[in-house]
Amino acid sequence: SAVISQKPSRDICQRGTSLTxxxxxxxxxxxxxxxxxxxxxxxxxxxxxxxxxEATYESGFVIDKFPISRPNLTFSTLTVSNMSPEDSSIYLCSVEGGWGYGYTFGSGTRLTVV
Amino acid sequence: TQLLEQSPQFLSIQEGENLTVYCNSSSVFSSLQWYRQEPGEGPVLLVTVVTGGEVKKLKRLTFQFGDARKDSSLHITAAQPGDTGLYLCAGDPAGGSNYKLTFGKGTLLTVNP
Known part of the structure; x- marks a missing residue:
């Protein structure tokens, strides 16, 4: 199965700023x-x-708040923009492992907005 | 929207006890996956079940997919502290090609020594 390297692993950010x-x-x-x-x-x-x-967003999520880049087949970024404390969460990326192999997840980014 | 109801939400047991976690839906899934997530890590796949009635065993863990492919269970025998974690079931929608998993809310298991 694929191996995903996700970073940063955690961050503490000021409200109103952005994190990629x-x-x-x-x-x-x-x-x-x-x-x-x-x-x-x-x-x-x-x-x-x-x-x-363009990325396809689920209901309740918009591109202006969560812009995504996908420049090639091995890399992607997610930006959390104009952050507020409500954005404090763990953000995870994932790829499919093929039929019957489930999905592989990155180790996550623990974001705290203060 | 396909929903997966997972129960119980929290479970705290003593080492050596048995437990069962349930995952139920009114929708049919082409496959159902179980993940375990430990603090500070992403979910890690335990098993995928694809055939109605299928039973898979992974050491002390037994997974079952319902005959109608709408529900699943995870049974742990003689739980150990190392089994502690968040257990998530996730379904692949039947007939779908959008690859979007539906996750249950998770069961937070604590096994006390």
């Missing part, structure tokens, strides 16, 4: 997924990022 999270995959993948996991909660899909096209 990076995910590097050790193999080429068509789609990458970005999730948010609020404290003690399950995962909520933010958007799906395809190389060479």
């Amino acid at each position: 999270i990076q995910c590097q995959v050790d193999s080429q993948v068509t789609m990458m997924f970005w999730y948010r996991q609020q404290p003690g909660q399950s995962l909520t899909l933010i958007a799906t990022a395809n190389q060479g096209s």
Whole structure:
């Protein structure tokens, strides 16, 4: 299965600023997924990022707040813009491992907005 | 929107006890996956079940997919402190090609020594 390197692992940010999270995959993948996991909660899909096209956002998430880049088949970034304390969460990237192999996740970015 | 109801939400048991976690839906899934997540890490896949009625075993963990592919269970025998973590079920929608998993809310398991 793929190996994902995600960074930063954690950050504490001032409200109103932006943070860009990076995910590097050790193999080429068509789609990458970005999730948010609020404290003690399950995962909520933010958007799906395809190389060479605009990301597809889920209901409740917009491009202005969570711009995504996907410059090639092994890399993607998610930016959390104009942050507020409500954005404090764990952000995870993920790729599909192929039929029957589930999904591989990065180790997550724990974001605290103060 | 396909929903997965996972229960219980919290479970605290003593080492050596058995437990079962349930994942239920009114929707059919082409496959269902179970993940375990430890603090500071992303979820790690435990198993994927794809056939109705399928049973898979992973050491002390037994996973079952319902005959109608709408529900699943995870049974742990003789739990150990190392089993502590957040257990998540996730379903791949049947007939879908959008690759979007539906996650349950998770079961936070604590096994006390």
